[in-house]
Amino acid sequence: MKITRSTFLRMGLAAIAGLAVAPATALAQGRKKYVFATEGAFPPFNMTRPNGELYGFELDMLAEIAKRADFDYEVISQAWDGMIQGLIDGKYNAVVDSVSVTEKRLEVVDFSLPYTTGGSTFVVLKESGVELSGTGAFVDLDDTKATDAAITAIAGVLDGKTVGVHVSTIQADFLNKYLADKGVTIRTYQTGPEVYQDLLNGRLDAGIASVTNISAFLEKNTETAKATGPSFTGGVMGRGSAFVVQKGDAELAGLLSKALKSMSDDGTLVELSKKWFGMVVTPAL
Amino acid sequence: MDFAFLSSIFTQLLKGLPLTLNLGVLALVGGFCLSLILNLMRTTRVGNALASAYVFVFRGTPLLIQIFMIYYGLAGFGFIRHGFLWPFLREPYWCGLLALILNDAAYTSEILRGGLRAVPRGAVEAGRVSGMTRLTVMRRITLPIAVRQALPAYSNEVISILKSTALVSTITLMEVTGIARAAASETWRAVEIFLCAAAIYLALSLVVTRLSAWAERRLSPWQFGETP
């Protein structure tokens, strides 16, 4: 880098400004630093640039949260396989990877307030002719009657077909609980994008994922693929996704929730959602 | 130690054993046939170059990358997705098996080549002189001696392929390791589960070691003075 006079001046100003500000914050509380883990391969929540830089909805959101809650942070990239284990083992302080809040997970970890409304649905290739009823509607898995009706309709179409899903996700739990014994072959993948890849390759008749994740995929593949069937929420599908923290880490969970609440109140969260998803997927907290 | 959990995991993992064995055995059979062809190719100059290149590529790269290349890589080409092989390549099972066969063939062909080089020239000449055809010499003299020579190295390759089958779990196949990975991410008790899986593979490799020691003894009558 060539240092011109103006950059030199700017650096000098920044240094003076830094000197002026630094002691104040240091005195205030000795800024905390937290380490967050993400997958870096779950568009548009989190993705990786060729130079290794992480970007996406969750990274923008985290930057804003850190500013409001006044802490330093670092985000590391980690395979989903073993991510929660790493959190339990204390390799990092929190996970931000579109993790859904479920009862089962609450047994081993804690969550912040949710930042997406959740909901999962099926995705198919247009040429496959697979069509599920109830597209666009919501089915709450805690409502047994509605669930039974929706599952019966879906099982009728998917009988004998192969459905792909990302391993150990709420969608995998859903398939195992409701469709495994109805003649549906379930194939589990180590990463999310592999499901879409095999759908496009014609190895899968359908895939299942969160509505937000599918919409990101469809953005690039409007001609070939489409979402079909109702959006499932509640029950094993949980109530939206949130930051995951170690069991009992109320301090960090509280910091994150408080900042999320303020972002929801002043509309920042909705703005970010529109920027990355083209629609509102965030709840009013 | 939670014995109820361990035994339930064991029964769960054992359900993957048939697929592990199926892949291992078929990969060895297929790999052996292909390695014979590779060694036959080595008699001509062009064939020799081709065989060397094949062995170079498949021994010089990790099996994992070979598996991914066959499973995800090939499927990216339209002509393969619409070609006559697609009904096979569509299935993860056939992709995994193909990768294992191709990989095993590269290693086995080198082991066999070493064995073939150890066959005394005189034995082959004696066969020719007594009027055996090339094929008979191959079947009754060259191969038996070569196989006996190669046996210790080959038993290592058998164990190595049985262990390599664990890698096809990355393309959705539910053999022992595949089941272990799924169970680990469901219950978050990875250590116990992977230890159970390790015990299963260890038992398999011990069986192979015993079998090969027995075969070596059976096939070495000149060392022990007994006729088989």
Added chain:
Amino acid sequence: MQADLTLLGLGPDGWGLALARAGLMTLYVSVAAFLSGLAFGTLIAWARVAGNWPLRKLAEAYATVFRGVPDILVIYLFYFGGRQVVTAIGTALGLSGPFDISGFLAGVLAIGLISAANQSEVLRGAYQAVPRGTIEAGRVVGMTRLILFRRVIAPQALVTAIPGMGNQWQSVIKESALVSVTGLVETMRQVAVAAGTTQEHFLFYAAGAIIYLIITTLSDHVFRLAERRSLRGHEQGGL
């Protein structure tokens, strides 16, 4: 699918630099793992050759276990169980936590311990190939054990061991492709991330294969050179 070669370039959208860095990481991990395998493998081989009964059995059991269990399971066990073990050891030594091992260290240790089992086999075979007569001759002229090892056993065993060690080095490189589960960005992980992001699976896996071929070929030459050097002064030239 058209393979867009600028994706492999050094430009802002190219993964060339990332791949080169990942290739170097593969090399680092492999070298560290091979050396730790050599150190530990020598100990194991020594225990099997010269140890007393329990030591010998222990070393044999070690080799059997690590040669019989799939590498990927060993790496998983290290990654998931590593921290528990490290914490247990640390607490036993009276140190206060928290303890953790990095992805790099977990990968190096896992591959190193697997390789140690294999290297011990090679070293043991090499030791046994040393003609007994030369060792006896050394004893007769009054060499101490250390001098005997340094001047009689090691030079002869080394010649036999080099080709086998070359093979072990090659397998260490290939095993390093499995450590991506520990979060380490080496060639395999970088290639998988790039393939997932760009949807150019064949292109990037082929690029990965070429990186491995470059590493294995270059290092093969180094071992050949070492082999030729070690054969200096041997009339029959080894075979």
